[in-house]
Amino acid sequence: MNKITCHCGRCCINLKIEKIYRTLICACEDCRQALEWTHKKGGLKPNDLPKLVYVDSNIESFSGLENMRAFQLRKGSKSTRIYCKECFSILAVDHPNYNNERFMFFENHCSTTLDTSLKPNAITYLDHLPEGSKEIIPGDLPQYRDLDKPDQWEEFAALLEKTASPSSIREGKGIRLHNILDKIGHIEVLNLEPGAPI
Ligand SMILES: [Zn+2]
Ligand SMILES: [Zn+2]
Numbered sequence: 001m002n003k004i005t006c007h008c009g010r011c012c013i014n015l016k017i018e019k020i021y022r023t024l025i026c027a028c029e030d031c032r033q034a035l036e037w038t039h040k041k042g043g044l045k046p047n048d049l050p051k052l053v054y055v056d057s058n059i060e061s062f063s064g065l066e067n068m069r070a071f072q073l074r075k076g077s078k079s080t081r082i083y084c085k086e087c088f089s090i091l092a093v094d095h096p097n098y099n100n101e102r103f104m105f106f107e108n109h110c111s112t113t114l115d116t117s118l119k120p121n122a123i124t125y126l127d128h129l130p131e132g133s134k135e136i137i138p139g140d141l142p143q144y145r146d147l148d149k150p151d152q153w154e155e156f157a158a159l160l161e162k163t164a165s166p167s168s169i170r171e172g173k174g175i176r177l178h179n180i181l182d183k184i185g186h187i188e189v190l191n192l193e194p195g196a197p198i
Contacts, residue, residue, distance in 0.1 A: 002017060006084035010084055015055065015060060015114070020114050022120075022163065023051055023052060023053050025052070025120045029194060029195040032046065032130075033195070034071075035106065039198075042087065043083070043090070047135060049129070051106070051116070053112075057098070057101055058168050058174055059175035061175070067084050069186075071189070072187055072188070074194070078096055079094065081093045090105065094181060123143050124156070128146075
């Protein structure tokens, strides 16, 4: 069975899936801020272009709930991130757009048995890349400078649509990420200003 585990091994999500759904590269300030926050607490140091890995929210079982915590960057944030309170790996990210059918995690910021080498569909929010960043931007991927601009979002949504495949989730069966979030209960709100350094 495939799984996602934190780096210290206390938290584990067992998945009923054979492969990941899609990957993206994201330069947005929120992904970076979240990863900088966990890094400051003891998690792995992020780079400026993290790889986002999307999977069906098709969960067999999970363990280490007592070590799982959830946070949002600020009031009104859409993304909720689950991390391990001991090693500050980020295990999963929820967003309303995922409809509780899929969730996301950051490659290298947790461990997984899944093959995450799938080529990213795009690079998003390149305008957020810090000035002077030394990251090498892959030249063979569609680039979206700022998805908050409606025309870019529309184009990006069309790309997602074109590269979509059906979810492996059947109605009412199995555990989904929201079940874990419900069990964690409290969501910590960090009250960080957008783009503010940690
Ligand atoms: Zn851990
Ligand atoms: Zn992002």
